Amino acid sequence: MTEGTERVSFRSPGMAWDLAGVIHRPKGFDPDGSYPAIVAVHPIGSCKEQTAGNVYAKAQAEAGYVVLAFDASYQGESGGQPRLVEDPAQRVEDIKVAIDHLVTLPYVDADRIGGIGVCGGGGYVISATMTDRRIKAVTSITGVNFGRLSREAFSQYDPIAALEQMAAQRTAEARGEKARVDDYLPESVEAGKQAGVDDIDMLEATDYYKTDRGQAPGGATSAAFSRRSAAVGWDAFFDAEQLLTQPLLVVIGEKPGGFGAYRDGQEIYGRAASKDKQLLVLPDTSHYDLYDHPEPTDKAIEAATAFFGSHL
Structure with missing residues (x-):
């Protein structure tokens, strides 16, 4: 009998690099048993050791699931060049590759696989669910449609105009210029305020990612500027009215911020074709409260545990 976590790496046939992951196992794990499994998807600029892994994956493992949290391609400990690319199509494919790995594990029941994602990971796992029927139920925690955000605030x-700048930068890099890497966030909350930043999401993101509260080596909070064009033409919710039929749980806080999780959560709940869909709006809760603050995350975890328990 073993329990705890295991570091793994995996890839699909034809893939040129490995993805790095951590498998969270339930207490009393029996390698000869059969377990439902969940793939956990991290936010934009995050990594497997942060909220998707150390909060939500850990909690679902404690509830009895085998959970795989992993770093996106080009990020964290996963492979892929150039580094720090945030490509939504690849992020969705990474989720499918993670499921490819899960279904090879003898103790995973391939007919009971779910997905959970936080922030941008919530949008990605919803998109993956629409085109991968192996995902039987999906939970979005303060999920964001990164395509919509890229066309708007970002x-x-x-x-x-942004696409023109990205095109010019990519041409310069193709001709030998050094890659431009932009940090999504200011160096500190105080630096952000001094620069005139007053958006709750931007300031609370900085408090999470730039301090000991949430900082982790793989959470770069930055991206290659010339490659961000991939997100501008992408939509996490495309054709949800037809394709998103699996059970859906959406958890959002009632405090809106510049990243748009409140509006995106309301939108996907309304648009999803799922006959079984739930929307949990937590009062007096912001986007980053749902990353690690005990009271709101406990409520989100309780809802997700009950939801997966009904559908996996």
């Missing part, structure tokens, strides 16, 4: 509400 491009200063001028996506064409």
Whole structure:
């Protein structure tokens, strides 16, 4: 009998690099047993050791699931070049590759696999669920449609101008110029305030990612600027009215912020074709409260545990 966590690496046939992951096992784990499994997807600029892994994956393992949290391609300990690329299509494919790994494990019941994602990971796992029927139920925790965010706030509400700049930068890099890497966040909350930042999401993200509260070596909070064009033309919720039929749980806080989880959560709940869908709006709760603050995350975990218990 063994329990705890295991570091793993895996890839699909034809893939040129490995993905790095951590498998969280339930207490009393029996390698000869058969367990439902969950794939946990980290936010934009995050990694497997942060909220998706050390909060939500850990909690679902404690509830009896085998949970695989992993680093996205080009990020954290996973492979892929160039580094620090945030490509939504690849992020969705990574989820499918993670499931490919889960279904090879003798103790995983391939007919009982779920997905959970936080922030951008919530949007990615919803998108993956629409085209991978191996995912039987999906939970989005303060999920964000990164395509919508990239067209709006992340491009200063001028996506064409942003795309022109990205194109020029990519041409420069193809001709030998050093890659431009931008940090999504200011160096500190105080630096952000001094620069005129007043958005709750931006400031609370900085408090999480730039301090001991949530900081981890793999959580770079930065991206290669010339490759961000991939997100501008992408939509996490495309064709949800037809394709998102699996059971869906959406958890959001009622405090809206610039990253848009509140509006995205309301939107996907309304659009999803799922006959069994739930929307949990937590009062007096912000986007980053749902990363690690005990009271709201406990409520989100309780809802997710009950939800997966009904569908896996």
